[in-house]
Amino acid sequence: MSRREIAVTGIGVVTPAGVGTAETWRGIRAGVSAADHDPCLEGQPVSISCRVPGFDPVALLGGRKARRLDRFVQFAMVAAAEAVADAGLDPRKWDGARVGVVLGCADGGPGTVEEQFRVMLTSAPDQVSPMLLPMQLPNMLAGCVSTEMSARGPSMVVSTACASGATAIGVARDLLLLDRCDIVLTGGSEAMITPLVMAGFAQMGALSRRLDEPHLASRPFDIGRDGFVAGEGAGLLVLERKADARARGGRVHALVAGFGASADAYHVTAPHPEGAGLELAVRAALTDADLTGTDVDHVNAHGTSTPLGDVIESDVLHRILGDHPLVTSTKGVTGHMFGAAGAVEAALSVLAVEHAAVPPTANLTDLDPRVRMNISREVEYRPLQVALSTSLGFGGQNAALLVTAP
């Protein structure tokens, strides 16, 4: 068996559709948007978001641990525990030096930064918490998961804005291909629904203003879309070489068969008008997997529900793949989870292939006529061999992952 086949053996997710893979997958298939009014954003120009429902860090992690972790690390710790258990692995028994952690996030812990900045302004610098830095540094995402899991191999955070989670999975796969690790915990996590961050997004004009109907606000590819809805959460995968997984009797959900990364080298936030960077990433992933566009059955698109981005993306997909794949954007349900999005969507692509089910695109009622791809509206059951997940980040950074049946 080839040592170049990289398997997904464990999945863990915390999303606005639910805590845990089963609950999330149920919510994603139901296609009901998680967007709602957000009391934490009271008084903001945009006060809707997709929160993780009922996330109780004290119950899930214990009070001692939870109080010292920013929300973005709490999400990842919960998802990591689920993923490792799902893989049937026991961190007390593995060779930790051969276990890596590669995670992605866009922003670290802005909630902690904003809270402590307020303490400094209203009180004094010597009242700022000593936990400020250990809680908010982006790299703590991987550092804390490594510590929790006794994973002493390479540990790092990659940051490509909203492509971070997908980029991390690509880098993790490379570590396995280079034989630097035997197991890598990878994915992304994000908790940046904070007043300051949301004010910034609102000022950019990036957010949906459908404030009276929050559940209809995230509507990828629909003619009535007007921007994205912020989400939060984490997606973690356990990657191993398929041969190693089979040898230990582990279950293989799917393979990560190809990865492509690129830069638009065009503009700080605007997508390239022809999607040239995204095209480069998708073609690189296909080459990496030794597949062609016609092999792709299903796409979990970046599809953020922005007027410009969704059309550019569908043009790129149409150019490379043709119009046969069934495309979904699960952001209709989850909103945009930023650095976690690519990882959660990779996990959903794995589940789609495994369960032969393409999730619906929530709120798609009137397809934008400029969108030339076949976009799912209801959950559709069909055998899937190859799924593509695309991710684009501010800074023009793109990532594409190909997931195949084992």
Next chain:
Amino acid sequence: MYDQLKQILASKFQIDPEHIAPSSRLSDLELDSLDIAELALVMEKELDAKVTDDELIETQQLDSIAELASRRQAA
């Protein structure tokens, strides 16, 4: 004062009250240097007792820390 200290350790630091006794040492409660720096801040704010983290690390035992805090409070 000891009871107030115990209350802070239980609520703010999420330590099981059953594990907290007057003879407990900070190290027994698995408080690390970051926790202790934070404890000094909380004691200043909630007990109006200025005690440095170095003093807490040196003193260690909760009843002695409570005594120290009482003296500082009066000061």
